[in-house]
Amino acid sequence: MIAELILATFFGLLLLGIHRKxxxxxxxxxxxxxWQEILHMLKFSFKTTWxxxxxxxxxxxxxxxxxxGIWTAxxxxxxxxxxxxxxxxxxxxxxIVEHGFGLSSGSPYGKYGGVRSVISxxxxxxxxxxxxxxxxxxxxxxxxxxxxxxxxxxPLLIIAFPAACAMFLVILSKMPFGxxxxxxxxxxxxxYKTEHFGIWRAGLEICNGLKTxxxxxxxxxxxxxxxxxxxxxxxxxxxxxxxxxxxxxxxMMSPFDSVTIxxxxxxxxxxxxxxxxxxxxx
Amino acid sequence: xxxxxxVRIFWAGAAVCVVASVLFFMxxxxxxxxxxxxxxxxxxxVLSLFFCWMAGEFxxxxxxxxx
Amino acid sequence: MINLIxxxxxxxxxxxxxxxxxxxxxxxxxxxxxxxxxLVLISRPEKQVDIAFGGDAxxxxxxxxxxxxxxxxxxxxxxxxxxxxxxxxxxxxxxxxTAMVGITNVGIVAxxxxxxxxDAAYQYGLVALAATVPLFAGAAIYAAVTGSLSMIxxxxxTLPAVPLIAKGMLMLGVIGEGMAPFYAAKAxxxxxxxxxxxxxxxxxxxxxxxxxxxxxxxx
Numbered sequence: 019m020i021a022e023l024i025l026a027t028f029f030g031l032l033l034l035g036i037h038r039k040x041x042x043x044x045x046x047x048x049x050x051x052x053w054q055e056i057l058h059m060l061k062f063s064f065k066t067t068w069x070x071x072x073x074x075x076x077x078x079x080x081x082x083x084x085x086x087g088i089w090t091a092x093x094x095x096x097x098x099x100x101x102x103x104x105x106x107x108x109x110x111x112x113x114i115v116e117h118g119f120g121l122s123s124g125s126p127y128g129k130y131g132g133v134r135s136v137i138s139x140x141x142x143x144x145x146x147x148x149x150x151x152x153x154x155x156x157x158x159x160x161x162x163x164x165x166x167x168x169x170x171x172x173p174l175l176i177i178a179f180p181a182a183c184a185m186f187l188v189i190l191s192k193m194p195f196g197x198x199x200x201x202x203x204x205x206x207x208x209x210y211k212t213e214h215f216g217i218w219r220a221g222l223e224i225c226n227g228l229k230t231x232x233x234x235x236x237x238x239x240x241x242x243x244x245x246x247x248x249x250x251x252x253x254x255x256x257x258x259x260x261x262x263x264x265x266x267x268x269x270m271m272s273p274f275d276s277v278t279i280x281x282x283x284x285x286x287x288x289x290x291x292x293x294x295x296x297x298x299x300x
Numbered sequence: 301x302x303x304x305x306x307v308r309i310f311w312a313g314a315a316v317c318v319v320a321s322v323l324f325f326m327x328x329x330x331x332x333x334x335x336x337x338x339x340x341x342x343x344x345x346v347l348s349l350f351f352c353w354m355a356g357e358f359x360x361x362x363x364x365x366x367x
Numbered sequence: 368m369i370n371l372i373x374x375x376x377x378x379x380x381x382x383x384x385x386x387x388x389x390x391x392x393x394x395x396x397x398x399x400x401x402x403x404x405x406l407v408l409i410s411r412p413e414k415q416v417d418i419a420f421g422g423d424a425x426x427x428x429x430x431x432x433x434x435x436x437x438x439x440x441x442x443x444x445x446x447x448x449x450x451x452x453x454x455x456x457x458x459x460x461x462x463x464x465t466a467m468v469g470i471t472n473v474g475i476v477a478x479x480x481x482x483x484x485x486d487a488a489y490q491y492g493l494v495a496l497a498a499t500v501p502l503f504a505g506a507a508i509y510a511a512v513t514g515s516l517s518m519i520x521x522x523x524x525t526l527p528a529v530p531l532i533a534k535g536m537l538m539l540g541v542i543g544e545g546m547a548p549f550y551a552a553k554a555x556x557x558x559x560x561x562x563x564x565x566x567x568x569x570x571x572x573x574x575x576x577x578x579x580x581x582x583x584x585x586x
Binding site for chain 1: 317318320321324325331332334335338339340342343344346347349350351353354
């Protein structure tokens with residue numbers, strides 16, 4: 019099991035590298051090689067590291083461990099076909115982790131990054147609405163049952179297309195350089211991760227790799243259905259290409275606009291959920 | 301922390317990860333138990349591995365002095 | 368309608384009326400609340416750095432020991448209330464724990480000597496206060512319609528169906544404790560120094576929201 023976990027982490031980092039490369043090519047830059055994020059993680063792990071004097075040491079270190087821990091948990095829930103609600107719970111808790119990263123150092127940049135991550139809590143609500151819609155169709159929230167449903171009835175991507183769009187938006191909001199990545203905007207240096215350097219940042223990179231892998235795999239499992247490993251990897255690469263285009267072609271929004279758009283999406287999703295509940299599946 | 305301590309933590313964590321995986325494949329422990337062990341051990345193993353690469357033999361940290 | 372939301376209950380503790388049960392979902396949430404409560408217990412607050420932008424000046428905020436003690440107490444109380452809400456199998460207990468989380472959230476930042484934080488805490492307190500009305504009303508409708516407040520009984524599916532309005536009110540009550548769009552006042556509270564304590568504010572409302580999603584899907 020540990021081997022799968024490590025492979026997933028490295029593949030997730032590779033996906034992030036592909037993401038960067040495509041964004042660079044769209045913007046007519048050569049861009050870094052696609053394995054840059056893996057090198058990045060290794061580079062940070064070889065840096066001299068200490069804990070800032072102003073930080074709260076236990077939280078400063080503990081939050082890195084928690085970040086890797088929760089996404090490890092999400093990975094195993096994915097592998098065992100467990101409840102999608104738990105994975106979404108972990109997704110929401112990532113917000114708390116970002117918050118912890120930002121606040122624990124005492125740096126104002128980190129603090130504003132952390133506060134922005136709390137403000138962008140609006141992005142999770144469409145997620146729950148889309149999960150509710152899926153539950154209405156499949157009568158279960160277990161990943162294995164959702165995949166079985168799709169084997170019989172065809173992919174949910176077609177049946178519940180707006181729900182897929184909402185979840186795509188949610189994944190987009192967690193992608194670096196995206197329109198909603200206000201938590202690591204450049205006016206805040208690096209946002210919540212400004213003060214986590216050296217091995218702490220390397221740990222964060224591990225978490226990011228695992229997070230990318232899990233989120234993309236969950237999207238494919240929920241909206242496409244069961245896939246064999248090669249097709250899963252191909253699907254994830256395709257998804258990251260689409261995400262890269264979305265990130266490269268949209269400017270980063272101001273925090274206010276970002277929240278407004280997420281609230282609008284939430285409202286649309288609520289209307290869609292009401293239609294599904296009342297008309298399609300009364 | 302001293303380098304020897306960090307190296308010990310790393311080997312302990314790595315041992316837990318590997319043993320849990322092996323026991324799972326042999327069917328001795330169920331997946332939730334294996335996952336629970338890995339969730340605790342994996343982050344500690346990774347961070348201690350990174351730390352032992354550059355940890356000095358002496359204790360103490362460089363204080364934060366601002367910019 | 369939907370089976371196996373949070374998984375099969377692994378363990379049910381029947382303690383008179385106080386029913387406690389663990390499913391894979393609630394265990395995950397409980398452990399997270401426990402982890403962060405332990406972090407509150409063992410960590411010291413950070414020294415928040417203020418920078419005068421445009422200049423080189425920066426200074427750190429100090430937190431007095433008495434202030435730290437009070438806030439730590441409130442943060443631990445908040446953690447305990449959250450843990451209670453995660454594992455309880457009784458809807459009325461859940462609403463009580465939720466109300467207590469609202470109170471302790473104000474308590475966590477109440478000792479901070481900053482006008483912005485105090486204002487935000489006051490506004491948040493008003494919203495949380497108002498939110499308890501639909502919260503308890505929701506639980507009351509649950510009891511009136513089904514004759515039971517036990518989630519285990521609701522899970523069996525033998526009781527009358529719970530009206531949508533009760534579920535909506537329960538949800539509204541929890542959202543009022545600090546989820547979007549009512550978190551606007553709460554965001555200002557995070558200006559307060561003391562990261563381990565302040566983090567409990569956002570963690571508790573997130574976990575409550577995750578739990579109430581499970582509860583409204585029962586019955």
